[in-house]
Amino acid sequence: xxxxxxxxxxxxxxxxxxxxxxxxxxxxxxxxxxxxxxxxxxxxxxxxxxxxxxxxxxxxxxxxxxxxxxxxxxxxxxxxxxxxxxxxxxxxxxxxxxxxxxxxxxxxxxxxxxxxxxxxxxxxxxxxxxxxxxxxxxxxxxxxxxxxxxxxxxxxxxxxxxxxxxxxxxxxxxxxxxxxxxxxxxxxxxxxxxxxxxxxxxxxxxx
Amino acid sequence: xxxxxxxxxxxxxxxxxxxxxxxxxxxxxxxxxxxxxxxxxxxxxxxxxxxxxxxxxxxxxxxxxxxxxxxxxxxxxxxxxxxxxxxxxxxxxxxxxxxxxxxxxxxxxxxxxxxxxxxxxxxxxxxxxxxxxxxxxxxxxxxxxxxxxxxxxxxxxxxxxxxxxxxxxxxxxxxxxxxxxxxxxxxxxxxxxxxxxxxxxxxxxxx
DNA sequence: GTGTACATGTAAAGTGTTACATGATTTC
DNA sequence: GAAATCATGTAACACTTTACATGTACAC
Numbered sequence: 039x040x041x042x043x044x045x046x047x048x049x050x051x052x053x054x055x056x057x058x059x060x061x062x063x064x065x066x067x068x069x070x071x072x073x074x075x076x077x078x079x080x081x082x083x084x085x086x087x088x089x090x091x092x093x094x095x096x097x098x099x100x101x102x103x104x105x106x107x108x109x110x111x112x113x114x115x116x117x118x119x120x121x122x123x124x125x126x127x128x129x130x131x132x133x134x135x136x137x138x139x140x141x142x143x144x145x146x147x148x149x150x151x152x153x154x155x156x157x158x159x160x161x162x163x164x165x166x167x168x169x170x171x172x173x174x175x176x177x178x179x180x181x182x183x184x185x186x187x188x189x190x191x192x193x194x195x196x197x198x199x200x201x202x203x204x205x206x207x208x209x210x211x212x213x214x215x216x217x218x219x220x221x222x223x224x225x226x227x228x229x230x231x232x233x234x235x236x237x238x239x240x241x242x243x244x245x
Numbered sequence: 246x247x248x249x250x251x252x253x254x255x256x257x258x259x260x261x262x263x264x265x266x267x268x269x270x271x272x273x274x275x276x277x278x279x280x281x282x283x284x285x286x287x288x289x290x291x292x293x294x295x296x297x298x299x300x301x302x303x304x305x306x307x308x309x310x311x312x313x314x315x316x317x318x319x320x321x322x323x324x325x326x327x328x329x330x331x332x333x334x335x336x337x338x339x340x341x342x343x344x345x346x347x348x349x350x351x352x353x354x355x356x357x358x359x360x361x362x363x364x365x366x367x368x369x370x371x372x373x374x375x376x377x378x379x380x381x382x383x384x385x386x387x388x389x390x391x392x393x394x395x396x397x398x399x400x401x402x403x404x405x406x407x408x409x410x411x412x413x414x415x416x417x418x419x420x421x422x423x424x425x426x427x428x429x430x431x432x433x434x435x436x437x438x439x440x441x442x443x444x445x446x447x448x449x450x451x452x
Numbered sequence: 453g454t455g456t457a458c459a460t461g462t463a464a465a466g467t468g469t470t471a472c473a474t475g476a477t478t479t480c
Numbered sequence: 481g482a483a484a485t486c487a488t489g490t491a492a493c494a495c496t497t498t499a500c501a502t503g504t505a506c507a508c
Contacts, residue, residue, distance in 0.1 A: 041344040042467070049351055059487055070350070073343040080468055082489055105476050106488040125354050129344035129363060131370060136280040137248040137336035139397065143277070143390045144256055147332050156336060163338060183350045186416060190346065190408060197404040201397060209393060266459055287496055289461055312504045313460040
């Protein structure tokens with residue numbers, strides 16, 4: 039369904055009128071932040087373009103304080119129709135990118151001490167997101183779609199946190215004591231820590 | 246840690262030598278596909294650039310069949326050092342984008358029949374991914390990082406599928422019978438089905 | 453014979469992020 | 481006095497996807 043920033047803005051504006059700044063804040067934190075993202079650099083141009091196309095209207099609120107006046111956007115009938123259309127197409131498959139998991143895949147190449155830091159930081163991050171979600175849960179109006187999405191987030195985050203905690207010792211212990219004792223199963227890497235170790239020349243390989 | 250296609254290729258090449266085509270196949274399906282993505286249009290240029298920079302080497306295998314010869318890439322010492330460096334930086338936060346969840350958020354604007362199709366298709370998609378992961382699990386060599394990531398995927402996918410099945414009736418029933426009977430809690434939309442309904446003029450709004 | 457897998461690569465188009473520019477007000 | 485919040489917007493850059501171009505071999 040091409041869920042671009044455009045559709046995202048329409049969706050939010052279908053719930054209530056908002057400024058670009060507010061839209062950003064809604065997707066930066068809050069209930070939707072875990073499966074949606076957009077920055078100012080994409081939101082403002084999207085709103086401007088949609089204004090030209092008649093999908094939204096603006097009302098400028100100048101509070102005479104010298105700061106940029108708030109530009110409150112409202113969705114139009116045309117905008118609602120466009121949203122409807124987008125919503126009734128098939129969703130594209132989910133996209134999930136995790137540098138953390140990528141790093142875990144190659145954990146024997148990470149400095150054991152640093153690995154522990156990364157691992158714990160990741161758990162904390164997930165916990166923070168879960169707490170944010172739960173705080174938000176009370177604030178938002180009761181509504182089946184919102185509740186579904188929030189519950190989904192809660193369940194998934196809870197599961198991830200439990201998994202990470204359960205595996206923590208096992209994951210970190212395996213490499214904490216011996217930074218390379220016995221076998222190193224993958225490849226034949228040159229040590230595992232200190233970024234600048236084997237960077238001697240240009241073409242020093244065996245095999 | 247800027248996990249771009251570059252780092253991804255280095256990571257895979259640190260496990261074994263491969264062609265661009267093979268790298269694509271590994272991230273398209275298989276054990277890593279759920280948290281990694283890259284297409285030919287980014288893989289081939291990345292490999293070419295890394296070759297110039299001395300991070301990888303190539304061996305061209307022409308089987309005299311007229312078809313493009315395989316270009317098998319091998320990681321160099323410099324490449325390993327670069328991978329090590331990347332691996333030892335802090336991971337960027339996960340990015341998860343889900344059009345499906347976005348649609349669920351606005352489910353009252355989706356044609357009930359279509360909603361059911363979307364919902365079930367999504368479940369099937371998750372199940373297919375889980376099966377792919379489990380098939381792959383046997384094929385790959387035993388290795389802590391790989392196992393961790395696979396188990397993580399299994400647990401998360403299993404949880405998602407269970408959640409979706411548990412909520413299915415509740416989600417679809419609420420809107421299947423009455424396409425708008427009683428209150429419609431969000432906004433004040435114009436009906437909910439058939440893409441071309443309220444698209445009369447250009448500027449027909451109240452409020 | 454039709455489709456899929458193998459296999460490489462380029463160019464254009466699209467989409468989004470980051471950094472910048474500006475500036476008042478409020479909180480620590 | 482420093483930092484964060486409010487508030488808008490642009491421009492350069494990065495990255496990726498999509499479509500195209502090319503062609504064999506094998507399975508159904």
